[in-house]
Amino acid sequence: MINGNKSAVRNGKVAVGAILLFWGVITILPFLWMFLSSFKSNAEISQATQNFLPNHWTFxxxxxxxxxxxxxxxxxxxxxxxxxxxxxxxxxxxxxxxxxxxxxxxxxxxxxxxxxxxxxxxxxxxxxxxxxxxxxxxxxxxxxxxxxxxxxxxxxxxxxxxxxxxxxxxxxxxxxxxxxxxxxxxxxxxxxxxxxxxxxxxxxxxxxxxxxxxxxxxxxxxxxxxxxxxxxxxxxxxxxxxxxxxxxxxxxxxxxxxxxxxxxxxxxxxxxxxxxx
Incomplete structure:
Protein backbone atom coordinates (compact mmCIF):
# COMPACT_ATOMS: atom_id res chain seq x y z
CA MET A 1 0.00 0.00 0.00
CA ILE A 2 2.83 2.37 0.94
CA ASN A 3 4.68 1.52 -2.27
CA GLY A 4 1.50 2.21 -4.22
CA ASN A 5 1.14 5.66 -2.63
CA LYS A 6 4.78 6.48 -3.37
CA SER A 7 4.30 5.39 -6.97
CA ALA A 8 1.18 7.55 -7.30
CA VAL A 9 3.00 10.56 -5.87
CA ARG A 10 5.95 9.98 -8.18
CA ASN A 11 3.67 9.63 -11.21
CA GLY A 12 1.85 12.80 -10.19
CA LYS A 13 5.12 14.74 -9.98
CA VAL A 14 6.19 13.39 -13.39
CA ALA A 15 2.85 14.47 -14.89
CA VAL A 16 3.07 17.95 -13.37
CA GLY A 17 6.68 18.28 -14.54
CA ALA A 18 5.71 17.24 -18.08
CA ILE A 19 2.87 19.79 -18.16
CA LEU A 20 5.13 22.57 -16.87
CA LEU A 21 7.84 21.65 -19.38
CA PHE A 22 5.34 21.67 -22.23
CA TRP A 23 3.91 25.01 -21.14
CA GLY A 24 7.41 26.45 -20.68
CA VAL A 25 8.43 25.44 -24.20
CA ILE A 26 5.28 27.03 -25.65
CA THR A 27 5.98 30.23 -23.69
CA ILE A 28 9.64 30.56 -24.65
CA LEU A 29 9.26 29.46 -28.29
CA PRO A 30 8.19 32.89 -29.69
CA PHE A 31 11.06 34.63 -27.91
CA LEU A 32 13.54 32.03 -29.17
CA TRP A 33 12.21 32.38 -32.72
CA MET A 34 12.51 36.19 -32.44
CA PHE A 35 16.12 35.92 -31.25
CA LEU A 36 17.12 33.47 -33.98
CA SER A 37 15.34 35.54 -36.62
CA SER A 38 17.48 38.53 -35.67
CA PHE A 39 20.39 36.64 -37.27
CA LYS A 40 18.50 36.10 -40.53
CA SER A 41 18.42 38.36 -43.54
CA ASN A 42 15.17 40.13 -44.31
CA ALA A 43 14.80 38.08 -47.49
CA GLU A 44 15.04 34.83 -45.52
CA ILE A 45 12.45 35.99 -42.97
CA SER A 46 10.08 36.99 -45.79
CA GLN A 47 10.17 33.54 -47.42
CA ALA A 48 6.93 31.55 -47.48
CA THR A 49 8.62 28.53 -45.90
CA GLN A 50 10.45 29.29 -42.67
CA ASN A 51 13.31 27.41 -41.04
CA PHE A 52 13.64 27.72 -37.29
CA LEU A 53 17.43 28.14 -37.50
CA PRO A 54 18.98 30.69 -39.88
CA ASN A 55 20.31 29.27 -43.14
CA HIS A 56 23.01 31.93 -43.19
CA TRP A 57 23.92 33.56 -39.87
CA THR A 58 24.49 37.30 -40.08
CA PHE A 59 25.13 40.13 -37.60
Missing part, protein backbone atom coordinates in the same frame (compact mmCIF):
# COMPACT_ATOMS: atom_id res chain seq x y z
CA UNK A 60 24.18 42.82 -40.12
CA UNK A 61 20.89 43.55 -38.36
CA UNK A 62 22.68 44.39 -35.11
CA UNK A 63 25.31 46.45 -36.94
CA UNK A 64 22.62 48.46 -38.70
CA UNK A 65 20.80 48.85 -35.40
CA UNK A 66 23.67 50.85 -33.91
CA UNK A 67 25.19 52.38 -37.03
CA UNK A 68 22.08 53.49 -38.91
CA UNK A 69 19.33 53.58 -36.26
CA UNK A 70 21.04 55.57 -33.46
CA UNK A 71 20.52 52.79 -30.91
CA UNK A 72 23.82 53.64 -29.23
CA UNK A 73 22.35 56.97 -28.05
CA UNK A 74 19.12 55.28 -26.96
CA UNK A 75 21.12 52.68 -25.02
CA UNK A 76 23.16 55.37 -23.25
CA UNK A 77 20.01 57.25 -22.22
CA UNK A 78 18.34 54.05 -21.01
CA UNK A 79 21.38 53.06 -18.94
CA UNK A 80 21.51 56.52 -17.33
CA UNK A 81 17.80 56.37 -16.48
CA UNK A 82 18.17 52.83 -15.10
CA UNK A 83 21.20 53.81 -13.01
CA UNK A 84 19.32 56.69 -11.41
CA UNK A 85 16.34 54.38 -10.88
CA UNK A 86 18.57 52.27 -8.63
CA UNK A 87 19.49 55.43 -6.73
CA UNK A 88 15.76 55.97 -6.31
CA UNK A 89 15.45 52.40 -5.03
CA UNK A 90 17.84 53.25 -2.19
CA UNK A 91 15.73 56.32 -1.38
CA UNK A 92 12.67 54.05 -1.26
CA UNK A 93 14.56 51.68 1.05
CA UNK A 94 15.41 54.56 3.37
CA UNK A 95 11.78 55.68 3.44
CA UNK A 96 10.60 52.12 4.08
CA UNK A 97 13.11 51.77 6.92
CA UNK A 98 11.92 55.04 8.44
CA UNK A 99 8.28 53.97 8.38
CA UNK A 100 9.17 50.52 9.74
CA UNK A 101 11.54 51.33 12.62
CA UNK A 102 11.16 54.99 13.58
CA UNK A 103 8.31 56.34 15.66
CA UNK A 104 7.36 59.92 14.89
CA UNK A 105 4.23 62.00 15.03
CA UNK A 106 1.91 61.43 12.09
CA UNK A 107 3.69 58.28 10.91
CA UNK A 108 0.45 56.33 10.40
CA UNK A 109 -1.49 59.03 8.48
CA UNK A 110 1.57 59.85 6.39
CA UNK A 111 2.06 56.20 5.42
CA UNK A 112 -1.64 55.92 4.51
CA UNK A 113 -1.24 59.05 2.38
CA UNK A 114 1.72 57.46 0.60
CA UNK A 115 -0.31 54.29 -0.04
CA UNK A 116 -3.24 56.38 -1.29
CA UNK A 117 -1.10 57.62 -4.17
CA UNK A 118 -1.05 54.04 -5.49
CA UNK A 119 -4.76 54.37 -6.25
CA UNK A 120 -4.18 57.31 -8.60
CA UNK A 121 -3.43 56.22 -12.20
CA UNK A 122 -0.12 57.55 -13.47
CA UNK A 123 -1.82 59.02 -16.54
CA UNK A 124 -3.78 61.40 -14.28
CA UNK A 125 -0.64 63.02 -12.86
CA UNK A 126 1.29 63.25 -16.12
CA UNK A 127 -0.08 66.64 -17.17
CA UNK A 128 0.48 68.34 -13.76
CA UNK A 129 3.99 66.85 -13.52
CA UNK A 130 4.73 67.96 -17.07
CA UNK A 131 3.59 71.53 -16.29
CA UNK A 132 5.71 71.62 -13.13
CA UNK A 133 8.80 70.39 -14.99
CA UNK A 134 8.10 72.87 -17.78
CA UNK A 135 8.12 75.72 -15.25
CA UNK A 136 11.45 74.38 -13.97
CA UNK A 137 12.78 74.24 -17.58
CA UNK A 138 13.36 70.49 -17.29
CA UNK A 139 11.30 69.35 -20.26
CA UNK A 140 13.28 67.73 -23.06
CA UNK A 141 16.06 66.81 -20.62
CA UNK A 142 17.22 63.57 -19.02
CA UNK A 143 16.62 65.12 -15.60
CA UNK A 144 12.96 65.62 -16.51
CA UNK A 145 12.70 61.96 -17.45
CA UNK A 146 14.45 60.73 -14.30
CA UNK A 147 13.06 62.86 -11.46
CA UNK A 148 9.34 61.80 -11.46
CA UNK A 149 10.27 58.11 -11.22
CA UNK A 150 12.88 58.27 -8.47
CA UNK A 151 10.50 57.25 -5.67
CA UNK A 152 7.30 55.22 -5.66
CA UNK A 153 4.66 54.23 -3.14
CA UNK A 154 4.76 50.52 -3.99
CA UNK A 155 8.52 50.27 -3.42
CA UNK A 156 8.23 52.13 -0.10
CA UNK A 157 5.42 49.79 0.94
CA UNK A 158 7.44 46.71 -0.06
CA UNK A 159 10.50 47.79 1.92
CA UNK A 160 8.43 48.83 4.91
CA UNK A 161 6.66 45.47 5.08
CA UNK A 162 9.91 43.53 4.88
CA UNK A 163 11.86 45.69 7.31
CA UNK A 164 9.06 45.59 9.86
CA UNK A 165 9.94 41.91 10.37
CA UNK A 166 13.56 42.67 11.25
CA UNK A 167 14.12 42.26 14.98
CA UNK A 168 14.34 45.52 16.92
CA UNK A 169 16.83 43.91 19.31
CA UNK A 170 19.49 43.84 16.58
CA UNK A 171 19.09 47.56 15.96
CA UNK A 172 19.05 48.40 19.68
CA UNK A 173 22.21 46.35 20.27
CA UNK A 174 23.97 48.22 17.49
CA UNK A 175 22.90 51.55 18.96
CA UNK A 176 24.20 50.53 22.39
CA UNK A 177 27.53 49.71 20.76
CA UNK A 178 27.68 53.27 19.45
CA UNK A 179 26.70 52.61 15.83
CA UNK A 180 25.21 55.56 13.96
CA UNK A 181 21.85 55.31 12.19
CA UNK A 182 23.64 55.53 8.86
CA UNK A 183 25.96 52.66 9.83
CA UNK A 184 22.98 50.56 11.02
CA UNK A 185 21.15 51.11 7.74
CA UNK A 186 24.08 50.26 5.48
CA UNK A 187 25.76 47.46 7.46
CA UNK A 188 22.81 45.77 9.15
CA UNK A 189 19.50 46.58 7.44
CA UNK A 190 20.69 46.44 3.82
CA UNK A 191 22.48 43.03 4.13
CA UNK A 192 19.43 41.53 5.86
CA UNK A 193 17.16 42.98 3.15
CA UNK A 194 18.93 41.28 0.22
CA UNK A 195 15.84 39.25 -0.81
CA UNK A 196 13.55 42.27 -1.07
CA UNK A 197 16.35 44.29 -2.67
CA UNK A 198 16.65 41.62 -5.37
CA UNK A 199 12.91 41.65 -6.03
CA UNK A 200 12.71 45.43 -6.12
CA UNK A 201 15.97 45.60 -8.07
CA UNK A 202 14.51 43.52 -10.89
CA UNK A 203 11.31 45.59 -10.91
CA UNK A 204 13.42 48.76 -10.95
CA UNK A 205 15.58 47.50 -13.82
CA UNK A 206 12.55 46.45 -15.85
CA UNK A 207 10.86 49.80 -15.23
CA UNK A 208 13.96 51.77 -16.25
CA UNK A 209 14.84 49.54 -19.20
CA UNK A 210 11.28 49.57 -20.60
CA UNK A 211 10.60 53.28 -19.96
CA UNK A 212 8.41 54.42 -22.85
CA UNK A 213 5.40 56.66 -22.23
CA UNK A 214 6.98 59.33 -20.00
CA UNK A 215 10.18 59.71 -22.10
CA UNK A 216 7.96 59.97 -25.18
CA UNK A 217 5.95 62.78 -23.56
CA UNK A 218 8.73 64.76 -21.92
CA UNK A 219 11.33 64.53 -24.74
CA UNK A 220 10.87 65.90 -28.24
CA UNK A 221 14.47 65.41 -29.33
CA UNK A 222 15.75 62.00 -30.44
CA UNK A 223 18.97 62.46 -28.47
CA UNK A 224 16.91 61.94 -25.28
CA UNK A 225 14.91 58.93 -26.49
CA UNK A 226 15.10 55.60 -24.67
CA UNK A 227 15.36 52.14 -26.21
CA UNK A 228 11.59 51.56 -26.05
CA UNK A 229 10.86 54.84 -27.82
CA UNK A 230 13.63 54.13 -30.32
CA UNK A 231 12.20 50.67 -31.00
CA UNK A 232 8.76 52.16 -31.68
CA UNK A 233 10.40 54.71 -33.98
CA UNK A 234 12.27 51.89 -35.69
CA UNK A 235 9.06 49.96 -36.33
CA UNK A 236 7.52 53.06 -37.87
CA UNK A 237 10.48 53.86 -40.12
CA UNK A 238 11.29 50.28 -41.18
CA UNK A 239 7.87 48.67 -41.42
CA UNK A 240 8.91 45.84 -43.72
CA UNK A 241 12.46 45.33 -42.41
CA UNK A 242 11.65 42.41 -40.12
CA UNK A 243 15.26 41.42 -39.46
CA UNK A 244 16.06 44.87 -38.06
CA UNK A 245 12.90 44.84 -35.94
CA UNK A 246 13.74 41.38 -34.59
CA UNK A 247 17.24 42.58 -33.65
CA UNK A 248 15.81 45.61 -31.84
CA UNK A 249 13.22 43.54 -29.97
CA UNK A 250 15.81 40.92 -29.01
CA UNK A 251 18.14 43.61 -27.71
CA UNK A 252 15.30 44.85 -25.49
CA UNK A 253 14.29 41.44 -24.10
CA UNK A 254 17.57 39.57 -23.57
CA UNK A 255 19.06 41.81 -20.79
CA UNK A 256 15.88 41.43 -18.72
CA UNK A 257 16.05 37.63 -19.06
CA UNK A 258 19.73 37.62 -18.06
CA UNK A 259 19.09 39.80 -15.00
CA UNK A 260 16.24 37.52 -13.92
CA UNK A 261 18.36 34.38 -14.30
CA UNK A 262 21.14 35.93 -12.20
CA UNK A 263 18.88 37.08 -9.37
CA UNK A 264 16.19 34.39 -9.42
CA UNK A 265 17.56 32.61 -6.32
CA UNK A 266 17.26 35.83 -4.32
CA UNK A 267 13.67 36.26 -5.52
CA UNK A 268 12.78 32.73 -4.44
CA UNK A 269 14.57 33.36 -1.14
CA UNK A 270 12.48 36.49 -0.67
CA UNK A 271 9.28 34.52 -1.20
CA UNK A 272 10.45 31.85 1.24
CA UNK A 273 11.30 34.41 3.92
CA UNK A 274 7.90 36.04 3.59
CA UNK A 275 6.18 32.65 3.70
CA UNK A 276 8.05 31.57 6.83
CA UNK A 277 7.13 34.76 8.62
Missing amino acids: DNYKRLFVDSNFGVYLKNTLIITLFSFLGMLLNAMAGYGFAKFKFKGRGPLFILVLATMMIPGQVTMIPVYLILNEMHLTNTLAGIILPGLVGAFAIFLFRQFMSNISNSIIEAARLDGASEWYIFWHIIIPISKPVLAVQGILTFIGGWNAFLWPLIIANDQKYYTLSVGLQLLQGQHTSDYGLQMAGSSFMVIPIVIIFIIFQKYILQGFNVQAEK
